[in-house]
Amino acid sequence: MAKIRPFRAVRPARDKEAQVTSRSYERYTKHELEATLTGNPMSFLHIIQPGFKLPEKVTGQHRFDLVREQYREFLDREILIRDEKPSFYVYRMIKENFSCLGFFCATSTEDYENNIIRKHEDTLLRRETLFASYLKVVRFNAEPVLMTYPDNMEIAGILQETSEDKPQCDFKSPDGVQHLLWVVDDPGKIRQLQEAAKEIKSLYIADGHHRSASSCRLARELSELNPEHKGNEAYNYFMSYLVPESEVRIYExxxxxxxxxxxxxxxxxxxxxxxxxxxxxxxxxxxxxxxxxxxxxxxxxxxxxxxxxxxxxxxxxxxxxxxxxxxxxxxxxxxxxxxxxxxxxxxxxxxxxxxxxxxxxxxxxxxxxxxxxxxxxxxxxxxxxxxxxxxxxxxxxxxxxxxxxxxxxxx
Missing domain, CATH: 3.30.1760 (Conserved hypothetical protein from pyrococcus furiosus pfu- 392566-001, domain 2)
Structure with missing residues (x-):
């Protein structure tokens, strides 16, 4: 049985989503990265790559500290805003020849340890350790782990019903992909989705093996350092996007x-x-x-x-x-x-x-x-x-x- 829980997301201010959100850092060429950082001061890449304007290369602990500072600055300037209530976030992506409908939630590191969250790739210990150190300093997940689950009629019904309302967010990114988001903060609907998710025996990581493993490593470390650890602390979870297996596309x-x-x-x-x-x-x-x-x-x-x-x-x-x-x-x-x-x-x-x-x-x-x-x-x-x-x-x-x-x- 998979455990999921809502969370208070930090999100771009209304109508700034197209400017703030970015592709995964690794998917930019050097030229694209420089062009985006130069031309768009609100891009989330300024948080991930905080040393862009500095004369010296920024690495290690110094870089992690700067990421945290940049993140706080985006919050202070209200480019990013923290939601008031813990929520699930139903998300639909629409692009040429592909669309999907799933939801963002917090998934359990305990489920990862117990193989309820299942993996199909090895992780490199060096990368796993480095990213856990990064998370310990910056204290946020900016990109969800993509997970899939066997198609479930009850969950599909909840997602479809939610998506028939007006979305709180609807924008096209520079690559022409449409992104729609619905915030599910009603306690009754939250319970309904959590109960439906109990029918999921296993979640399968599709993309994000290192992020999952690093979150798990961090949870073990922080639990040992916390004498009042209870298991429900935020660090015992990590952000994921869950999508039914019929709506993922695998290419060679x-x-x-x-x-x-x-x-x-x-x-x-x-x-x-x-x-x-x-x-x-x-x-x-x-x-x-x-x-x-x-x-x-x-x-x-x-x-x-x-x-x-x-x-x-x-x-x-x-x-x-x-x-x-x-x-x-x-x-x-x-x-x-x-x-x-x-x-x-x-x-x-x-x-x-x-x-x-x-x-x-x-x-x-x-x-x-x-x-x-x-x-x-x-x-x-x-x-x-x-x-x-x-x-x-x-x-x-x-x-x-x-x-x-x-x-x-x-x-």
Whole structure:
């Protein structure tokens, strides 16, 4: 049973949402970041990147302190305003070919520890520790963890009924995406949503594994430091956006590799033949047509690689993932890439035009070959998480991508 609770969000002042909220910091190019920080003094990026106007680079504890100061300044200037009542926040995103309806809430670190909140990715201890230190100083979550749950008719009814009222917030971000928000602060409706959520046996992290793990680490630390710890303190929760699994979209990452690990192109094709049926499809861009099938672009030609299933051992949910098959049969043994997270020879791409872009990059000589695959399904993601296993890096690109500073949870 998943525990959720309302919270008093800090939100942009009315009609300032489009100026204040931002994409996740990591999704900006250096040029975009500089342009936004220069041209928009109300962007939440000024909180996340407080040393923008300083002559020296700001890092570590100094940066954390400045983030906290900038956050307080935005509150003092009433660019950000704290809601009066604990609330749930129903949120709809609408963009080309995609929309979703879910809600922001506080989720439990205890549920994370007890595997009610389930993971499908490993976290890096260094990043986990660093972000926990950051949270300890700044004391807020600016970007929610994206979680999904099995479709629930009662929750869907509550969300749909709420969304039929006039939204408290309705704006388009610079990328053309429409954002609508409804504040649910009525105690009766809050209880109704909490009761409905009790039917959720497990929540699945779609995006935000490091944020979840860091929040959990911080909760353990603060509980040990607090002699009056009761378990209901704000630090025992972290902000999440919950959305039914039918309303998330999972896309694939393509892989591009530099070098052939000392092999000739012909030798690579011969080595692939042991585990795959290899078909030369010529120069036209192709994509896989079924699971356990891959496209490969090498020396001006596309190849279709179809797994010889009689020569492969499907032992658990992880072994069935195409990203794992590619890693264990091709990237590691043939191309010598064992560390998919840190090896500089491999690069990842996503998007509907990415196969054509992959071809361009190989043709330019920036990479030696590229691989495409079908997206992982929600059922595959859940099966891996339920088994306590973890996917290879860059196995999924998941939407919605949520904005920073839209709702802020204070620890």
């Amino acid at each position: 990452f393509n892989r591009m590799v530099r070098g052939l690990n000392g092999h000739s192109a012909g030798a690579v094709l011969e080595l692939l033949d042991e585990h795959f049926k290899v078909e030369n499809k010529g120069t036209a861009v192709i994509k896989p047509g079924q699971k356990h099938q891959f496209s490969m672009y090498l020396q001006g030609n596309f190849y279709l690689l179809t797994l010889r299933e009689d020569k492969y051992n499907f032992s658990d949910p992880l072994s069935s993932l195409d990203s794992h098959i590619l890693k264990t049969l091709v990237l590691d043994p043939i191309l010598g890439i064992r560390d998919l997270r840190n090896d500089k020879r491999i690069q990842y791409g996503y998007g509907k035009e990415n196969t054509a872009l992959m071809k361009q990059e190989v043709d330019k000589g920036n990479f030696s070959l590229g691989f495409g695959m079908l997206p992982i399904t929600v059922d595959e993601l859940k099966a891996v998480a339920d088994a306590g296993l973890v996917m290879p890096p860059k196995s999924t690109y998941i939407e919605p991508k949520l904005r920073s500073g839209f709702t802020v949870y204070e620890l």
